[in-house]
Amino acid sequence: MQGLHKLQLVKEAKRICPDLVIVLGEDLTPFRNASKALYRFVRAFSWNDRVERLGFDELWLDVTDQIDYNLALLNPHDLARSFFHLSRDHPTHGFAFDATSFAGTTFPSLTESPSPSDMTQTQDSATLRLLLTSHLARFLRNQLELHKNLTATAGISTNKLLSKLVGNLNKPNGQTTLLPPYFGEHSNVTAFVDAHDVAKIPGIGFKLAQKLREFVLHRPATFDDGLVYGGTRETVKVGHVRNHPELNVETLEKLLGGPGSPHGIAVKVWGLLHGADHSEVRAARDTPKQISIEDSYLRLDSLDQVVKELRMLAISLLKRMHADLLEEEDEHDQDGATAGPDSSCKQARAERPARLEKRRWIAHPATLRLSTRPRPPLNADGTRTRTFARISRSAPVPNFIFSLSTPIESLAERLVNDALLPLFRRLHPEKTGWNLSLVNVAVTNMAEAGSNAKSSSGRDITSMFQKQAAPSIHSEPARKLLPANHVPKMDVNSGADAVAADQDSRAEFGCAAEAASSPMEEPAAPLPPRPQLSHDSFSTVFTSPDARTGSEDLLVPIASKDSRSDVDGGEMDDFNDGSGGDGDADDLGLCECEACGATMPAWALAGHARFHAP
DNA sequence: TTGTCTCAG
DNA sequence: GATTCTGAGACAA
Numbered sequence: 322m323q324g325l326h327k328l329q330l331v332k333e334a335k336r337i338c339p340d341l342v343i344v345l346g347e348d349l350t351p352f353r354n355a356s357k358a359l360y361r362f363v364r365a366f367s368w369n370d371r372v373e374r375l376g377f378d379e380l381w382l383d384v385t386d387q388i389d390y391n392l393a394l395l396n397p398h399d400l401a402r403s404f405f406h407l408s409r410d411h412p413t414h415g416f417a418f419d420a421t422s423f424a425g426t427t428f429p430s431l432t433e434s435p436s437p438s439d440m441t442q443t444q445d446s447a448t449l450r451l452l453l454t455s456h457l458a459r460f461l462r463n464q465l466e467l468h469k470n471l472t473a474t475a476g477i478s479t480n481k482l483l484s485k486l487v488g489n490l491n492k493p494n495g496q497t498t499l500l501p502p503y504f505g506e507h508s509n510v511t512a513f514v515d516a517h518d519v520a521k522i523p524g525i526g527f528k529l530a531q532k533l534r535e536f537v538l539h540r541p542a543t544f545d546d547g548l549v550y551g552g553t554r555e556t557v558k559v560g561h562v563r564n565h566p567e568l569n570v571e572t573l574e575k576l577l578g579g580p581g582s583p584h585g586i587a588v589k590v591w592g593l594l595h596g597a598d599h600s601e602v603r604a605a606r607d608t609p610k611q612i613s614i615e616d617s618y619l620r621l622d623s624l625d626q627v628v629k630e631l632r633m634l635a636i637s638l639l640k641r642m643h644a645d646l647l648e649e650e651d652e653h654d655q656d657g658a659t660a661g662p663d664s665s666c667k668q669a670r671a672e673r674p675a676r677l678e679k680r681r682w683i684a685h686p687a688t689l690r691l692s693t694r695p696r697p698p699l700n701a702d703g704t705r706t707r708t709f710a711r712i713s714r715s716a717p718v719p720n721f722i723f724s725l726s727t728p729i730e731s732l733a734e735r736l737v738n739d740a741l742l743p744l745f746r747r748l749h750p751e752k753t754g755w756n757l758s759l760v761n762v763a764v765t766n767m768a769e770a771g772s773n774a775k776s777s778s779g780r781d782i783t784s785m786f787q788k789q790a791a792p793s794i795h796s797e798p799a800r801k802l803l804p805a806n807h808v809p810k811m812d813v814n815s816g817a818d819a820v821a822a823d824q825d826s827r828a829e830f831g832c833a834a835e836a837a838s839s840p841m842e843e844p845a846a847p848l849p850p851r852p853q854l855s856h857d858s859f860s861t862v863f864t865s866p867d868a869r870t871g872s873e874d875l876l877v878p879i880a881s882k883d884s885r886s887d888v889d890g891g892e893m894d895d896f897n898d899g900s901g902g903d904g905d906a907d908d909l910g911l912c913e914c915e916a917c918g919a920t921m922p923a924w925a926l927a928g929h930a931r932f933h934a935p
Numbered sequence: 936t937t938g939t940c941t942c943a944g
Numbered sequence: 945g946a947t948t949c950t951g952a953g954a955c956a957a
Contacts, residue, residue, distance in 0.1 A: 349949070376944035376951080526942045527945065581940080583954055615949060688936085710946095713938060761949090766936090940955080 352377055353644075362469060364605050366407065366461060372605040373481075381481050383602035384457060388450050395420060395449075405456060416460050423452050424459035425475070425496035428487055429509060447501045451477060455498045462496065479503065482598035483510065485523055503596075510596035515560030522559065522593050529590065530557075532576055536568065537561050563594045608646055608684040613763030614638045615692075621757040631741045634762045635733035639722065642764065643729075648683045680725055686764035689736075690715040691744040694759035711761070714747045716740060718764055 335341050356377040363380055364372045371383035391405055400420035408414035418424070423431065458475040465471045475496035476488020483499050490497040503510045514522075520530035534557040535541055562568055574587035583589075592598060614637045621627060692713035719740050722732050741762065749755045 353950095374951095379944075523943075528941065531945090581955065583941090610952065611950095613950065617948065690937090692938095711939080715937065759948090763951095937957085938955105941953090943952085944950085 358469070359465075359471065360605070362465065363461065366464075367605070368409070370605045371602040373603040379485075381484065381602045382461075384454060387457065388453050391453055392446065392450060395453075405453065405460065416456075418456040418460075420449070420452060420456070423498055424455040425477075425498065426491050427455075427498045427500050428490055428513060429500060431500065447479075447503065451479075451498050451501065455496065458496050458498075462494075480596075480598040481600055481602060482523060482593060483513075483596055486514070486517065486521075511560075511563070514594065514596040515558060515563060517559050519557050519559055519562055519594075524593050524598075525590065529577060533557060533562050533590075536572075536576055537565050559594050608767055608769065610767055611763055611765040612638065612641045612645060612686070613690075613761055614641060615759060615761035617694075617759045618757060620696075621760065622753075622755060624752075627745060627757070627760070628737065628742070630760055631737045631745070631762070632733055634760060635736045635741065636729055638762050638764065639729045639732055639736070642686070642722075643680075646682055646684045646686075646767075647680045649679050682723055682770050684767040684769050685723065686718050687766035687768055688715050688764065689718045689740055689744070690761075690763040690765060691741055691748060692759075692761040692763070693745075693748055693757045695749075696756045696758045711759070712748060713761075714744045715765075716744055 356374075359378070360372065360374055360380065363382065364370065367382060367384070368386050369383060371381075373381045375381070387407075390409065394406060395403055403418050403420040404415055405418055406412065406415040454477045458477050462473045462475060465473050472494040474488055474492055474494060476484040476486065476490070477496065477498040478484040478487050479499075487497045487499040499513060500509055502508055519525055519533050520527070525533070537557050570587050570591045573591055577586045577590060614634050616630065616634065618630070621630065690713050692711045694711050719736065721727070722736055724732060
């Protein structure tokens, strides 16, 4: 950490760090692999499969179901000796923890532990829920470190927005829980969110931020001019916007709405400014919605060069398709679904000699797209440079690219000649005169190769129909984790990602969906004045990975020891969270449950007994 | 469906 | 508002 940041000029970077080695070009493969491994690892802990990725190294988990379950099993009279169940089916799968204090840090910081009597009263179950979630988050982080040698940072709150923001507080290798109250005068939410620059709010990007700044400053916001450093940046905080006398949902709609803008943008942004975020943690996916490969160039202006580059891009794209859309056929995949760790199964399969013949496509992209970024034509005279970024043309994916018996190089060659070059001619009809700074080749419109419900991950489809059993906890590489929150509906469709959100929680919490349409939210008013958080049950764990390097958002390829850890993880029973923080979890004598024969720490028996309760 | 835009890391 | 290499969602036509 020597003060280098992203987008820094190379010159500047070298000045600060003379030893800097610049590597041109990059191969994201190791990062992509690490990212997948992280995803798989964390996903195995989820009951509802609501695990959403953001970029390579962030995840949100909606762990509402697990928190509901564990809250119900908690013994209010002995919170210090609690046991967190990671499985509904295996009462001994889980970890010991002390439910009288939060794991990790909280915001605001807590001077003393919440009193047990407070917490166990239903009206304050929000605190207890978040507390449980903090222990789950710490446990997951510990597992990640133990099995994958990856550290992670987590944020715990009730929705994606808050979990992500609060996750920034204790950055490398820490975790933070946003404490209640989430509503009312002394809400920690508004206090917390208000202090952020508007542009720091996920969902408020450059354009929206500029409009908001302009509105509160009453003049065009100045942003960094060009690449000049030191341009003044007037900071506009969320609080400035939220408390601006003339700003409300109506005026916001005028400011941000209009043609081209997403519907309900004002309501959405107004919500974000208040810490409200009703977006769900989406269900985990087995396949991406698109795969794209691109490269940028200083100058690309001859057809020869273009053909050459298209060939390279086509090869990369085909490799990516093979890596991401191909699955080994599973002859006897009994164990895959519920028992074994995906990783060890896959490894075993990979060692089989005839595996090449066994692969099949789990998704077929229907559309091929070629995009370029023409370098803006220099305008010596007054004409302004119209610098729209990318232009693209698309066409159906030719079927031959799915051939598994043809060498990728041959497929690529044909792909270029039959499909990409025609697209290129459509994009750039002129024979010459263009100069490209970027070329991108993508496949989109994935059609899942339906087949059966037995994907390699084995969890996706079944989880749509019922609450699934316990995740098999063992290994698979992992990298970072994320926030979890809880979501409302059973949104099984929606093409892409929507798996079942498990939602019961109606008791004292009430699900988000309900909250949205009932008391919580301002009723019929076309534009709700002050959006409330949907206070329900969200329990979010948000984590962002800390690369071991200490750099912020760099994914570190999994080290060699990871492959060994893939083999472990056979048994999950009776492990504790190893944090040391809840020290009493160690060295406990094991007892056997009379009802089911399960073994567990003696003190866990009482809580466990409720497991058998009618 | 196609192409563009915005937002995210 | 641009830089890199992605990926996703939403809108207009």
